[in-house]
Amino acid sequence: MTMKSSTRQVDGVTIVDLSGRITLGEGSVILRDTVRDLLSKGHKKILLNLGDVTYIDSSGIGELVSAYTTSKNQGGELKLLNLTKKVHDLLQITKLYTVFDVKDDEANAVKAFNK
């Protein structure tokens, strides 16, 4: 299953609903292009909804890190929403779980962005 991405706006926050696999190749490229496109258009509050992400590899983890630092470097904010157990465990063992701002409730996640 390849990755799919769609975006929606909620109270000034861009929620990116991702589904499928974030792996080397298409999945990583779609994530990279989506985040870069949003930032270039001035959408600097980005919430990545990973609830339907079924699989992520080291390339995908790297892409999440890249999305986070790119957003931060451009004055934006990027948070993660609805981690599956697989993704949660991967971020734990790579010590990235505490680096990312991880949320499990969409409404609260949206409110957590700086107004």
Add this chain to the structure above:
Amino acid sequence: MRFQGLAARRLSTQGTVHLMLRNRVSYTLDSTLETVNNAEETAGRVATEAGFDDEEVMKISMAVREAAVNAVLHGNAYDPNKKVILAFERTQNDLVITVRDQGKGLDASKIPDPLAPENLMKTSGRGIFLIRSFMDVVEIHPSHSGTEFKMIKHVRGSADSKEASQ
């Protein structure tokens, strides 16, 4: 034998099955992204048929994926003249998987620790760490003619597995 047959049929359309013995099967594969995906998928099938549970299957298939990524990208650098050799062997107590490339040879001692604070936000360099995290034994054998990753997962309940966990 059953797991070998299924796995072999799946991958044989993508490369060359050059050895299929009673408990061992190996493949010669092109240095492509498709090889990475197929290696992962085949590892999942082999691990399932060897009796591992879903979580262990995920770990094994991910370790094989990362080793295949390493072979295709960093070892062979997508060179169409260089191959990746993938092998699965079911011993009494273990599933033994090897992934070998034909690159210049990896110096594992030069790979930075991805958990070190200064490396935490790097966008690459976690593949070998994940392989080591997911498999019971990992040996990296570099040479001038390529690098071999030997990855072992103990079959739960075997005598060796119990001893190893103590």
